[in-house]
Amino acid sequence: MAESPTPSGDGRYAVEGMDLRKTFPLRRSILGRVTERAVAVDGVSVRVEPGKTLGIVGESASGKSTVARMLAKLVPADGGTVRWGGVDVTTARTGALRPLRGSIQMIFQDPYGSLDSSYSIGYSVAEPLLVHRRATRAQAREQVAELLETVNLDPRLADRRPGELSGGQRQRVSIARALALRPTTLIADEPTSALDVSTRAEILNLLMRLQDSMGLAIVLISHDFATIRHLSHRVAVMYRGKVVEEGTADEVVDNPQDPYTRRLLDSVPVPNVEQQRARRARFREDDAAWRAGRAAGPGA
Ligand SMILES: Nc1ncnc2c1ncn2[C@@H]1O[C@H](COP(=O)(O)OP(=O)(O)OP(=O)(O)O)[C@@H](O)[C@H]1O
Ligand SMILES: [Mg+2]
Known part of the structure; x- marks a missing residue:
């Protein structure tokens, strides 16, 4: 090479x-x-x-x-x-990638693009955990609260939609989501x-x-x-x-x-x-x- x-x-x-x-x-x-x-x-x-x-x-x-x-x-x-x-x-x-899945995560310029506007913030952050079966719904809910705190967001924002947040808050949410699988x-x-x-x-x-x-x-x-x-x-x-x-x-x-x-x-x-x-x-x-x-x- x-x-x-x-x-x-x-x-x-x-x-x-x-x-x-x-x-x-x-x-x-x-x-x-x-x-x-x-x-x-x-x-x-x-x-x-x-x-x-x-x-x-x-x-x-x-x-x-x-x-x-x-x-x-x-x-x-x-x-x-x-x-x-x-x-x-x-x-x-x-299949071979499964153990490594999530270890590299991307954050993009436009947080609108990376968050689905029809999902709640909480679901957006929980989704990778649920899709990759890393957590039950109850566990995911707990981890969402922790992840939101990690990025300096109030866990109560979990019930909101992306459209209700500022650009900076949305980018924090996409960082929380990126961290969910512990990259x-x-x-x-x-x-x-x-x-x-x-x-x-x-x-x-x-x-x-x-x-x-x-x-x-x-x-x-x-x-x-x-x-x-x-x-x-x-x-x-x-x-x-x-x-x-x-x-x-x-x-x-x-x-x-x-x-x-x-x-x-x-x-x-x-x-x-x-x-x-x-x-x-x-x-x-x-x-x-x-x-x-x-x-x-x-x-x-
Ligand atoms: N999906 C695609 N289909 C066709 N061409 C593409 C595609 N993605 C990138 N390119 C082309 O590849 C080149 C590099 O693009 P890239 O997006 O990697 O540049 P960049 O350095 O990130 O630019 P910017 O600073 O504008 O984001 C460009 O000429 C672009 O037009
Ligand atoms: Mg670019």
């Missing part, structure tokens, strides 16, 4: 994609045969350790979401290998770009807190270099279906080697380290204040 990282059957990485490839049909003949394919992902290798965040940054259509979907096995890769906790799941059949890894694809600025901070802060308390690996996809730098341990920069640069967040931001990364950085002002620290501290304060205020009633 080309440029595969060190063998990792030992499960050192929570999730790992090696030499991933994906093309999509671009043109078809009048008989429906595909005559031209667009290369969306062209030999991408990424991996993330438990408890760490890999940021993936890059312009629109560079292949970020396609990589994420292949890592989560929401779309099959045309080539390459996907490993979850060291286990090759690339071609695993459903090792969250893949967050632009999780905050549909939210207003203050809600963004809350959600990013929540993800950091969950990472600290649960040892979650996180793959965070964003257009925004400032967000990526602030939250990621390592960063991969994608350009036209390839990773053009990969390194620690500081390496990539302070000493970018690739001209594309430099251009990307020039177009996004990155606050200095002091500002970053201050911001992180502010996030923590906001979160503490928010949690303190939660006793006041549902929502916030």
Whole structure:
């Protein structure tokens, strides 16, 4: 396999994609045969350790979401290998995957899309537990309350519908749902770009807190270099279906080697380290204040 990282059957990485490839049909003949394919992902290798965040940054259509979907096995890769906790799941059949089911979860940009508007919040969060037979209805109800508390939501919101919640609350619900099956890894694809600025901070802060308390690996996809730098341990920069640069967040931001990364950085002002620290501290304060205020009633 080309440029595969060190063998990792030992499960050192929570999730790992090696030499991933994906093309999509671009043109078809009048008989429906595909005559031209667009290369969306062209030999991408990424991996993330438990408890760490890999940021993936890059312009629109560079292949970020396609990589994420292949890592989560929401779309099959045309080539390459996907490993979850060291286990090759690339071609695993459903039955063989069962014990690992739920270990990689995705959170999307638009919480409207990931929550069924006709379900109650409680059912949305419980659904994975019930579908995968991990809990009885009574157990699921208890776990829903716990999960909602984990994401700083009042358990009484369980009876509401998604339409009655704010965008930030909805994104918290989709995180609670993603946590239901106790994943090792969250893949967050632009999780905050549909939210207003203050809600963004809350959600990013929540993800950091969950990472600290649960040892979650996180793959965070964003257009925004400032967000990526602030939250990621390592960063991969994608350009036209390839990773053009990969390194620690500081390496990539302070000493970018690739001209594309430099251009990307020039177009996004990155606050200095002091500002970053201050911001992180502010996030923590906001979160503490928010949690303190939660006793006041549902929502916030
Ligand atoms: N289901 C699909 N069918 C056809 N083409 C697709 C499909 N999904 C993605 N593509 C194409 O693959 C390329 C990569 O898309 P992808 O969504 O992975 O980019 P992205 O980096 O996530 O972009 P954005 O930042 O806009 O979300 C694009 O050219 C896109 O048009
Ligand atoms: Mg995308």
